[in-house]
Amino acid sequence: MKYRTMLCLIVGFVACVSSAVSAENVYVDGIDAAFPPFSFIDESGEPAGFDVDVIRWIAEEMGFVLEIVPIDWDAIIPTLTSGNIDLIASGMTITAARSERVAFTDPYWMIDLAVVVRQTEDAEGEPDPELTLFTAMQPGRRIGVQRGTTSQDWLEENVVGVGIGIELVLYENFLLALEDLLIGRLDGAVMDEPTARSGIAGRPLAIVGTINTGEIYGYAVRKEDTEFLTLLNEGLRRIQATSLWDELVAKWLVGV
Amino acid sequence: MVWNALPTFFRGAAVTLALAVSSVAVGMLLGIPIGIGHVCASRPVRTMLWSFDRVFRGFPAIVLLFLAFFGASGLPGVRIPPFAAVVIALGLRSAAYQGQIYRGALAMVERGQVEAARALGFSMPRTMWHVQLPQAARFSLPSLSNEYSVVLKDTALAFTVGVVDLMSRAKFLAMRSREILAAYLLVAVFYFVLTYAGIGLFRLVERSVAIPGLGRHGTRRIG
Numbered sequence: 001m002k003y004r005t006m007l008c009l010i011v012g013f014v015a016c017v018s019s020a021v022s023a024e025n026v027y028v029d030g031i032d033a034a035f036p037p038f039s040f041i042d043e044s045g046e047p048a049g050f051d052v053d054v055i056r057w058i059a060e061e062m063g064f065v066l067e068i069v070p071i072d073w074d075a076i077i078p079t080l081t082s083g084n085i086d087l088i089a090s091g092m093t094i095t096a097a098r099s100e101r102v103a104f105t106d107p108y109w110m111i112d113l114a115v116v117v118r119q120t121e122d123a124e125g126e127p128d129p130e131l132t133l134f135t136a137m138q139p140g141r142r143i144g145v146q147r148g149t150t151s152q153d154w155l156e157e158n159v160v161g162v163g164i165g166i167e168l169v170l171y172e173n174f175l176l177a178l179e180d181l182l183i184g185r186l187d188g189a190v191m192d193e194p195t196a197r198s199g200i201a202g203r204p205l206a207i208v209g210t211i212n213t214g215e216i217y218g219y220a221v222r223k224e225d226t227e228f229l230t231l232l233n234e235g236l237r238r239i240q241a242t243s244l245w246d247e248l249v250a251k252w253l254v255g256v
Numbered sequence: 257m258v259w260n261a262l263p264t265f266f267r268g269a270a271v272t273l274a275l276a277v278s279s280v281a282v283g284m285l286l287g288i289p290i291g292i293g294h295v296c297a298s299r300p301v302r303t304m305l306w307s308f309d310r311v312f313r314g315f316p317a318i319v320l321l322f323l324a325f326f327g328a329s330g331l332p333g334v335r336i337p338p339f340a341a342v343v344i345a346l347g348l349r350s351a352a353y354q355g356q357i358y359r360g361a362l363a364m365v366e367r368g369q370v371e372a373a374r375a376l377g378f379s380m381p382r383t384m385w386h387v388q389l390p391q392a393a394r395f396s397l398p399s400l401s402n403e404y405s406v407v408l409k410d411t412a413l414a415f416t417v418g419v420v421d422l423m424s425r426a427k428f429l430a431m432r433s434r435e436i437l438a439a440y441l442l443v444a445v446f447y448f449v450l451t452y453a454g455i456g457l458f459r460l461v462e463r464s465v466a467i468p469g470l471g472r473h474g475t476r477r478i479g
Contacts, residue, residue, distance in 0.1 A: 003285060007285070010278075010281075010282065010285075010343075030418070033424070033427065033428050033431070034427070034428065034431030034432070040428075040431070040432060041428040041431075042432060043260045043261055043429075043432060043433070044260065044263075044264065045261065045263070045264035045267065045425070045428070069418060069420065070415075070418075070420060070424065070428070071418050072415055072416050072417075072418070074416075075416055075417065075418070078326050079417070079418055082325070082326055082335070083335045084325075084335065084337065084338060084417075084418060085418070173431060175431045175434070179434075179436060
């Protein structure tokens with residue numbers, strides 16, 4: 001008898017959890033928990049960032065309930081396609097490879113990639129980056145990137161792929177790459193430029209160059225969710241027409 | 257900044273504890289019949305049980321986790337929420353390990369007692385229920401506290417499928433505050449406390465159910 005009660009409890013529990021997630025009109029937004037300034041978890045444990053603010057506004061405007069959950073970036077697309085989240089609004093670049101698996105909204109922001117190196121001060125107290133953009137990309141240099149990002153793709157294609165023997169080191173998160181850069185385990189790191197600016201703030205690091213990829217960010221949904229996609233695009237159109245958009249850009253994306 | 261995040265660590269600890277307890281419970285639910293089966297069942301059943309054993313002890317926890325979370329979702333209409341995926345994967349794995357624990361615990365019961373019971377006319381099921389299981393239960397407690405300890409650490413993988421547990425709170429804090437060492441030391445303390453609180457509980461139970469004189473095979477003597 002005790003076993004049956006246990007079984008009922010477990011089944012009931014699973015049913016409750018799954019029904020809570022699939023309730024009417026609740027959309028779950030998966031974010032990278034450590035991707036400032038677009039999405040991150042702040043000190044109090046709450047989601048914050050440019051994309052978080054924007055998507056919350058869109059949710060309120062377009063009338064759906066939004067739940068934001070942090071997801072391991074490595075698993076974020078499978079988590080979307082398997083139905084456990086409904087949306088990725090987290091500084092995600094639109095790429096051909098990703099477009100095969102998910103559908104993207106209209107672009108809402110454009111970025112380049114930045115190359116970050118250590119920086120000291122020279123004799124006159126002027127900032128003195130250790131390497132330049134070009135000396136950083138030479139054979140033998142250890143360059144860190146976040147796994148599964150366009151930085152990794154670009155370096156693999158345009159540096160490693162053309163025979164320049166840099167050692168590409170993959171990290172779970174770009175902040176870990178920056179930590180290793182500070183320690184000296186890396187010679188440089190490459191990442192999205194706004195996040196680079198956020199990551200180097202207050203540390204002896206410098207951006208010594210940008211890689212003009214002109215990549216565009218979009219929100220990702222499952223391919224079959226065409227109505228939701230239309231909803232999001234309309235929401236984006238609306239928010240970009242308001243002054244709130246400029247305020248958010250100024251708050252999060254300009255001069256970090 | 258590290259201290260401000262303390263409340264979030266407590267929330268994460270609650271989730272981790274829930275995951276660990278649920279997984280061990282599932283493991284117990286399935287592990288007890290499996291353990292008994294290893295001892296008493298017919299050969300074909302025992303072969304099946306060994307296969308289960310091989311599968312769930314043979315793969316790393318994270319592989320089982322991904323299979324439970326992504327694999328099952330490949331089937332149409334099936335959607336397993338992250339928390340459930342963790343409990344299923346770790347629970348089944350724990351069931352395999354606990355099956356071995358109970359098999360060993362049953363083996364520790366003196367053969368003579370079983371023979372005496374049968375000689376007195378107890379049927380096999382009756383012997384199991386009145387003679388073997390009560391003793392085996394006490395013998396299994398030390399190993400069970402070990403299993404709890406292991407499962408608790410395995411729950412640290414839960415964030416890979418989206419459950420915001422104690423480990424992920426440490427990650428968030430480490431990233432946000434850049435105090436990597438402080439954040440991970442703090443979470444280590446939390447895991448330590450959770451582990452030893454649980455083990456302490458098991459020892460309390462051991463002491464309270466101990467049968468005087470039943471000490472030679474593994475349970476603690478009282479006094």
